[in-house]
Amino acid sequence: MARMKVLNGPSIRRMPIYLYWLSVMQARGDEFASTTQLAEYIDLEPINVRKDIALTGVTGTVGVGYRVGDLIVGIRRYLGWDAMRPACLVGVGALGRALLGHREFQEAGLKFTCVFDSDEQKIGTVVRGHEVLSMDVMAETVAAMKPEVAVICVPAEGAQKVVDDLVDYGIKSFWSFSNVSLRVPEGVFIQREVIAGGYAMLSVKLAQMKRK
Amino acid sequence: MARMKVLNGPSIRRMPIYLYWLSVMQARGDEFASTTQLAEYIDLEPINVRKDIALTGVTGTVGVGYRVGDLIVGIRRYLGWDAMRPACLVGVGALGRALLGHREFQEAGLKFTCVFDSDEQKIGTVVRGHEVLSMDVMAETVAAMKPEVAVICVPAEGAQKVVDDLVDYGIKSFWSFSNVSLRVPEGVFIQREVIAGGYAMLSVKLAQMKRK
Numbered sequence: 259m260a261r262m263k264v265l266n267g268p269s270i271r272r273m274p275i276y277l278y279w280l281s282v283m284q285a286r287g288d289e290f291a292s293t294t295q296l297a298e299y300i301d302l303e304p305i306n307v308r309k310d311i312a313l314t315g316v317t318g319t320v321g322v323g324y325r326v327g328d329l330i331v332g333i334r335r336y337l338g339w340d341a342m343r344p345a346c347l348v349g350v351g352a353l354g355r356a357l358l359g360h361r362e363f364q365e366a367g368l369k370f371t372c373v374f375d376s377d378e379q380k381i382g383t384v385v386r387g388h389e390v391l392s393m394d395v396m397a398e399t400v401a402a403m404k405p406e407v408a409v410i411c412v413p414a415e416g417a418q419k420v421v422d423d424l425v426d427y428g429i430k431s432f433w434s435f436s437n438v439s440l441r442v443p444e445g446v447f448i449q450r451e452v453i454a455g456g457y458a459m460l461s462v463k464l465a466q467m468k469r470k
Numbered sequence: 471m472a473r474m475k476v477l478n479g480p481s482i483r484r485m486p487i488y489l490y491w492l493s494v495m496q497a498r499g500d501e502f503a504s505t506t507q508l509a510e511y512i513d514l515e516p517i518n519v520r521k522d523i524a525l526t527g528v529t530g531t532v533g534v535g536y537r538v539g540d541l542i543v544g545i546r547r548y549l550g551w552d553a554m555r556p557a558c559l560v561g562v563g564a565l566g567r568a569l570l571g572h573r574e575f576q577e578a579g580l581k582f583t584c585v586f587d588s589d590e591q592k593i594g595t596v597v598r599g600h601e602v603l604s605m606d607v608m609a610e611t612v613a614a615m616k617p618e619v620a621v622i623c624v625p626a627e628g629a630q631k632v633v634d635d636l637v638d639y640g641i642k643s644f645w646s647f648s649n650v651s652l653r654v655p656e657g658v659f660i661q662r663e664v665i666a667g668g669y670a671m672l673s674v675k676l677a678q679m680k681r682k
Binding site for chain 1: 479482483484485486487490491511512513548549550551555563564565567568569571572574575578580618619626642643645649650651653659661663664665666667668669670671672673674675676677679
């Protein structure tokens, strides 16, 4: 199993929130964003805002702040979101559909170029502008479209087989919503999302609140 | 703004994955789960598995492991998932629909008892068994149904207003997918999910891989 430690996880996860607020500021014509302002928007201590932004290499001016445009460019460059990244998505269930329609991914450079499902009822239909393809043509489609990322939205039971196949077809990075730990060979990376994980956090917090 | 630090975040976020694998083991008749087995399934070091499980208070037997049934009960109790928790959901877009249909939430005790949207086209329609109600009846519906959690799936622009209203109606805990930092008064808690945050993590990892 390929585990690759990425430092600054919480900071990186916050970057899309910075981008959201910076776009709001840009739209209303703000030229500068102060640390204090961003701290208020992001709900974070100013010192942590400074640390987050330091990761991107963008520097500000004391007493003035960061140039909004520079910061947007800097964060996008840091994340590699300044270039378009072709992706495939497997599993057009409710979550798969939601991800295909997630507006934010456009700004992130994530572009779905092929979409697969094993359900005969779905194959050939068009979901959010994407024709759903059969898994039977996955090998040749991936070879032709060369997606850099595979987004896995199939149920837990079938997820490992899908990932194994995609690894065979040359995919080296996965973003999985399948709620299981999937095995990949050395040199291949999986980012795992557990939707219920956030609810687990909330649940433990609720228990803490009740105890007070 | 009410920030409440919850320790052991990563451990708590992994709990649904433990529950998934334990249910697989239970279904195939396994009586015991060893730390090594769980470590392999969860893709974690055994020492960390032991730490995770220690949080729940469930103890195992050396050389045998944990009783699968006990561990399931223990994790669910730790998370407060052994009781049913009524919830409302606001914003029946693609993500809202996906969450309403997320099978796993049933096991988590999360039960949607009322669903709202501001879109006239959606009001009155039935989405995954839930009649979509107008925001105009939110006050009286919340008063009647007493949801303990509000799941916020409205676009960023409208999210603060929805949260303000729900706070007025007595909601004290929020699970927000609205990708912005929302302000709540003291004593009210928000768990924020940033869907694109996972892709930001993956993007930074891809950049690291390329550099190697």
